[in-house]
Amino acid sequence: MPRRDSALPREFWARPDIAAALATCDLPGVLEGVRAAQGWSQQELAAAVGYSQSWVSRVVNRQQSLTVEQVRDLAGRLGIPIHLLRFADTAAPERGAGPTKRREFGRVITAAALAVPVAPPPGDIGDHTAPTLRAITGGQRRLDASCPARDLAAGARAHVELTARTLARARRTPFAADIAAAAGEAAGFAAWLHADMDDTGTARAHYRSAVRAARLAGHPLLGAYMLGSLAFFETDNGDAAAGLELAGEAGRLVGAGAHPTAAAWLACVRAVAHAALGEPRAADRAIAAAEAAVARRDNADPPWPWVFPFDAAKVAGYRALAAVRLDRPADARRAFTEAFGQAAPAAKQRGVLMVEMARAHLAAGDVDEAFRLAGEALDVGLRHGSDRLVSRVRGLRRSYRGAPARCLGDLDDRLADALAL
Structure with missing residues (x-):
């Protein structure tokens, strides 16, 4: 029988995988992380939470949905910090869903991930503050793979402001360094989003903020x-x-x-x-x-x-x-x-590499292959709302000074359509 009083250390809840699971109320991920950390079998996990092994198996394998009451019950039995759980809809957007559905999903999940008070009461800062802030950034990072940067940017900027204000209030507390690290992560992610939006000025400002916060953290x-x-x-x-x-x-x-x-x-x-x-x-x-x-x-x-x-x-x-x-x-x-x-690189990174590969083919005189790859990269950029990627395809097209080629007509039409969006 596993011991129920063998509480996990606080550092466990700040682990990137656990923090990200907490940020989106991914209880199957949290349960599996707790089980592995405690060295339990699935049967021992079931004994610890007071449910049948078959029920726990269905939960861990994402075949069993949970009510809010069950989530709270499991959190209480396993010592999961309930204040770190963001009660969001953790269902992923269905495969094949179009950009509109993905954007709607992104707005819902981002709003849930940011559902923390902008100005918490002064006495609320503690050892849970930095992990909570980092969990929000972790949830946003997970969304970046499927959501356009523009859909995430407003939430990311709000989170940067939240972490900055929290850090200002925590300067004279023992938690300042950890909160500074959380502020650095938040600013770094905001910088990445604005770079993907081809907004270099704002991206540079956020990167510099991230560097300053990291220095303050002493990490x-x-x-x-x-x-x-x-x-x-x-x-x-x-x-x-x-x-x-x-x-x-x-x-x-x-x-x-x-x-x-x-x-x-x-x-x-x-x-x-x-x-x-x-x-x-x-x-x-x-x-x-x-x-x-x-x-x-x-x-x-x-x-x-x-x-x-x-x-x-x-x-x-x-x-x-x-x-x-x-x-x-x-x-x-x-x-x-x-x-x-x-x-297999992430989609946006794959698109950037395709443009660079297209440049290599163009330098080697293989025009058809170069602009075939550019067309694929443009598809990725439009599908994921990456202004940076669309801009790079445009730059590649402008750099070509060779003879007219049949492969360019369709790309030119699509680039014109993209500018009109």
């Missing part, structure tokens, strides 16, 4: 993550010298003993900046350093705030980006094939 990995994100953003927007300087600062922050995920990612960010500056040897050295880091045995569980390990497929994607900027179309195409063959 080197978070600081490096935000500096590295800003570095890639600057490089991607034409200031590779600033990007390289920021990437170097991020590397100094984590030091020589950095986790391999952090070391590999920062090396890739440097590689793309070196390539954009026309420095092939430095770019190649940085890619080699990234490949060595991902091959390390301890490159397993990624450190917060990274969500996924940085693996060989991701390095291949950056190697391809560097090759495009170094005018090495054959190398770029091989690297893109490797990146797509080993893993």
Whole structure:
């Protein structure tokens, strides 16, 4: 019989996977996390909550819906912090649903994820505050895969304001550093959304806020993550010298003993900046350093705030980006094939890589394949409401000065339609 008084540590509820499940009231995910953390079998979990094993099995396998009363009962029996649960509709939008249905789902779930008071009473700040704020950001990040950035941006900005106000009130409390880290995450996500909206000025402002909050938190990995994100953003927007300087600062922050995920990612960010500056040897050295880091045995569980390990497929994607900027179309195409063959990037990232792959084909003289890929990237951009992606396809089309080609007519018509939306 499992012990019901063996409470899990507070840090458990702040784990990214658990915080994200709490943010969307994903009880099956929370239950499975608790079971694994306690080392229980499913039968022992059933005994702990006082339900039959068959009922618990249906819940964990998402075959049994729960009432609000049952959620509260399970939370009480397992010590799940009820104040962290956001009672939202956790049903995913049906497969094949159009953009309108996805946007409606996004608005509903985002509103639920933000259902916290904007100005909580002063005595409410405690050790639960930062995990709650981070859980909201985690829920928003999950939605980014299926919702247009414009549908999430207003909620993300409101959350940035909430975390900033909470941090201001918590400055003289023992919880200030953790809340500053939550504020950094919120600002970083808002920056990502505005970058996807092709709003570079607002994105840059949010990235800088994220860096300041990370410094206030005193967390080197978070600081490096935000500096590295800003570095890639600057490089991607034409200031590779600033990007390289920021990437170097991020590397100094984590030091020589950095986790391999952090070391590999920062090396890739440097590689793309070196390539954009026309420095092939430095770019190649940085890619080699990234490949060595991902091959390390301890490159397993990624450190917060990274969500996924940085693996060989991701390095291949950056190697391809560097090759495009170094005018090495054959190398770029091989690297893109490797990146797509080993893993399936998220939709928006896949679209960005398609545009870059199209540039490599165009440089190699393969016009038809280049604009076929550009058309696919445009589909992704329109489907996911990514202004950045649509803008990049437009930029690729404007860069072509060759002879008229049959493949361009349809793309031109679709780009014109996209501008009229």
